[in-house]
Amino acid sequence: MSRKIRHNAMGIKLDRRNFLKGTALGLTASALPTKQADAGFLDAFFQEHFREMSKEEIEEVLTRLEKEYTEKYKKNVSVQATPHMPGVVFGYGLDLSRCIGCRRCVYACVGENNQSRDPQIHWISVLRFKKGEKWSDLEQSDKYYNPAVVPEPGYFYMPVQCQQCKNPPCVRACPTQATWKDPDGIVVVDYNWCIGCRYCMAACPYGARRFNWGAPKVPNEEFNPNTHYLGNRPRYKGVVEKCTFCVQRSRAGKYPACVEICPVGARKFGNLLDPNSEIRYSIENKRVFRLKEELNTHPKFYYFFAT
Amino acid sequence: MLKICKRIVTLIVLLTVLILSFHDVGITSEQSTDTVYPEAAKPRELDIPKYFVPPPPFTEGIFPCSECHAEMDVDTERRELGMHEEQQALKHAGPQQWCLDCHNPSDRDKLRLISGQLISFEESYLLCGQCHGTIFRDWKAGVHGKRTGEWNGKKLYRLCVHCHNPHQPAFKPLKPKQPPMRPADIR
Numbered sequence: 050m051s052r053k054i055r056h057n058a059m060g061i062k063l064d065r066r067n068f069l070k071g072t073a074l075g076l077t078a079s080a081l082p083t084k085q086a087d088a089g090f091l092d093a094f095f096q097e098h099f100r101e102m103s104k105e106e107i108e109e110v111l112t113r114l115e116k117e118y119t120e121k122y123k124k125n126v127s128v129q130a131t132p133h134m135p136g137v138v139f140g141y142g143l144d145l146s147r148c149i150g151c152r153r154c155v156y157a158c159v160g161e162n163n164q165s166r167d168p169q170i171h172w173i174s175v176l177r178f179k180k181g182e183k184w185s186d187l188e189q190s191d192k193y194y195n196p197a198v199v200p201e202p203g204y205f206y207m208p209v210q211c212q213q214c215k216n217p218p219c220v221r222a223c224p225t226q227a228t229w230k231d232p233d234g235i236v237v238v239d240y241n242w243c244i245g246c247r248y249c250m251a252a253c254p255y256g257a258r259r260f261n262w263g264a265p266k267v268p269n270e271e272f273n274p275n276t277h278y279l280g281n282r283p284r285y286k287g288v289v290e291k292c293t294f295c296v297q298r299s300r301a302g303k304y305p306a307c308v309e310i311c312p313v314g315a316r317k318f319g320n321l322l323d324p325n326s327e328i329r330y331s332i333e334n335k336r337v338f339r340l341k342e343e344l345n346t347h348p349k350f351y352y353f354f355a356t
Numbered sequence: 357m358l359k360i361c362k363r364i365v366t367l368i369v370l371l372t373v374l375i376l377s378f379h380d381v382g383i384t385s386e387q388s389t390d391t392v393y394p395e396a397a398k399p400r401e402l403d404i405p406k407y408f409v410p411p412p413p414f415t416e417g418i419f420p421c422s423e424c425h426a427e428m429d430v431d432t433e434r435r436e437l438g439m440h441e442e443q444q445a446l447k448h449a450g451p452q453q454w455c456l457d458c459h460n461p462s463d464r465d466k467l468r469l470i471s472g473q474l475i476s477f478e479e480s481y482l483l484c485g486q487c488h489g490t491i492f493r494d495w496k497a498g499v500h501g502k503r504t505g506e507w508n509g510k511k512l513y514r515l516c517v518h519c520h521n522p523h524q525p526a527f528k529p530l531k532p533k534q535p536p537m538r539p540a541d542i543r
Contacts (some may be wrong), residue, residue, distance in 0.1 A: 137508075144499075152533035169537045192536060198529035262542070302506045312530065313519070314502030323508070327498035335499070355494060 074312060088117040089113055098226065099130075099239040099278070111278060114256075129301040130278040133233035139294050140234075140328040140349045141305075142317035144209060144335075146356040150175050150199045150206030154307035154316065161295060161306035162248045163273055165265030166199045172259065172292045173307065180205055187256070210307075211236065211257040211292035212340060212348030219249035219258060228289075234321075234349050235294055237279035245287035254341050255348075258291045294318070321349065331355070385506045409513050419477070430461045447524045449487075458483055458522070473518035484516040 092113055111128045118126035155173045164170040176190035180203050181188070187209070218234050220228055227242035228249055233314070250258045264286040276282040277297035278351065284290050295305035299318070308316040319326035328351070331337065335353040342348070434454055446453065460468035467475050467483050475482050485492030494500035498511065501519065507512040519527065 057438065142499075149463065149527070149530065150532060151530045152535075155536070156533050168542045171536050174536070195535045199532045200529065240480065299507070302508055304504060304507050309504045311502060313527065314500065314514075317499060319507045326507075327503070330497040331499050334494075334497075355499060 050320060072234055078336035089117060093136075093241065094249045096241055097241055100229070107278075114278070114282065118274075118276070121283070122267075122269050122274070122302075124269070124272065124274050126272075126276060128276050128278055131297070133231050133235075134300065136320075136322055138232075138234045138321045138349070139213065139299060140319060140332075140351065141213070141294065142328050142331040142337075142351045142353055144315040144317070144355045145205060145207060145352050146333075146354045147313045147315035148175075148206045148208060149313055150177060150194070150201075150204075151312060153310045153312055154208060157306045157310035158292070158295075160271060161273055161298070162293075163265075163267050163276070163283060164259075165261060165263075165267060165284070166271075167266045168261075170259045170261070170265070170290070172257075172290070173208050174256070175202050175206055175208045177201075177206050179203060207352070209255055209257065209309075209340070210350075212255050212346070212350040213292075213294060215347035215349060216345060218252040218254065218344075218346060222248040224248060229278075233300070235291055235296055235299075236291070237296065238289060238291065239279065240282070240284050240288045240290070243288040243331040245289065247289060249289055254344050254346065258289050260289050261286050268351035409478065409515050410518070411494065412480065412515055412517055414477075419465070421459075425464035432456060445524055448522065452459070480516075480522075481516055484522075488516075 054156060058092050092109075096102075096110060098279045099107070102110065111130060114128045115126055118128065152175050155171050155175060158164070158172050159166070159170075160172075162172065164172060174192050176187060176192050177194045178190050180182040190207070194201075194204075213230075213234050213236055215234065217230055220230055220236060221230075224246060225242055225244055227240075227244070228236060228238045245260070247260055250256075250260060261284050265284050267283070273281060275297055277293075277300075280293040280296035295303075295307075298305055304318050305316075308318045317327045317331055319328040321328060323329065331353050333352055335352040335355055337351050339348045437455075458467055462476055463474065465477075467477060467480055469475060469483060470486055475519045481492065481495065485495075491500050495513075496518070498513075501516075502514055504510045516522070521528075
């Protein structure tokens with residue numbers, strides 16, 4: 050191919066390739082808002098995919114984010130990127146015979162994971178079903194019930210959150226690979242890589258993913274400063290978020306916040322590969338089912354009846 | 357000759373068996389003076405790991421029971437009590453149960469198992485487990501009841517009585533937290 054050099058009025062010699070390069074750079078530069086064009090913004094803009102970054106690059110990103118959040122929330126924020134523990138695959142159990150539908154888990158989750166208060170985002174939905182009726186259809190449920198006390202006679206409750214599928218349809222739907230399944234089974238989202246197309250939300254059969262329609266607002270005093278890059282760090286407007294089994298807690302050996310708050314002890318959590326774990330005991334000794342298992346998603350969220 | 361030999365051998369065998377059996381009796385009689393309940397009724401300590409249970413939720417000023425009861429005579433008759441409102445509202449196994457089925461009459465600061473073994477209020481799960489065996493099994497495995505702490509390490513267990521009032525064990529209804537906003541209300 051001949052590289053024909055053109056002459057222009059300014060007398061700059063420019064071949065076709067360099068001209069295109071210049072145009073692209075110029076367009077990108079004009080797309081950057083000049084107000085925010087400090088070093089941090091540019092660093093964030095050119096940040097690599099989380100799984101393609103080296104340890105040092107991740108460290109740099111974490112330091113940058115910590116500084117940013119500490120300024121914003123007026124408290125010492127730590128952002129971790131704790132990797133998975135070897136030999137651990139997390140499983141979750143929920144005892145439907147005990148759940149009383151009190152929604153303590155919903156709000157413990159909101160507090161622990163810095164979910165937006167306005168517009169409101171809840172990772173857990175507690176669904177109410179009438180006893181004795183067809184109930185496998187989630188559309189038939191009510192999540193806005195509000196009696197004086199629970200449990201109400203004649204009803205039962207089923208909390209639904211991310212089922213951390215072994216074969217997650219959301220991961221396959223993501224065009225930018227901003228969401229993926231880590232080796233401990235937790236499906237995570239890199240909020241810096243999510244473009245907000247919401248394909249994953251359409252793909253999820255459990256309605257477990259939430260979209261930030263507006264800039265998320267969390268009051269400074271309620272902000273949980275113990276955060277994880279792939280979990281409860283502040284989200285941006287226009288990104289998708291979801292339950293991560295409290296990745297910042299579970300990878301540090303602690304129970305998720307919903308397990309710790311449950312007043313009836315209906316929620317169980319542990320390592321599926323450990324034969325002595327609570328979750329293995331429930332699976333082996335109780336009547337267990339997984340939600341919509343005919344869809345071949347292989348959830349790691351086990352509903353069971355302990356009675 | 358052979359017959360005599362055989363007889364001698366059988367005699368020796370019989371004698372040793374007799375001596376051994378007497379020896380056994382000696383041991384058991386020694387034991388029975390130590391403990392009032394049979395060996396098999398003792399809870400198997402190995403089954404129960406060291407839990408990290410918070411202290412029992414006593415009503416303020418009610419423990420130790422001996423503070424009042426040490427001075428009082430034991431009346432084993434079933435009756436309405438003047439003291440202890442919880443007794444008036446005893447809703448546990450209907451009319452089958454009453455105070456001295458669980459509370460020990462001689463030392464009121466202890467609970468008493470069916471075997472006669474006395475246990476402290478910190479170990480009350482042994483008492484509950486006598487009737488609620490399957491629940492006790494689940495509780496030990498960590499499946500019945502609430503756990504906090506570490507999923508792969510130290511777990512904080514609760515006593516049965518932290519969630520179930522032993523005198524009215526049904527779980528008390530709670531006020532639910534507010535429902536989520538309807539999409540139409542989110543601005």
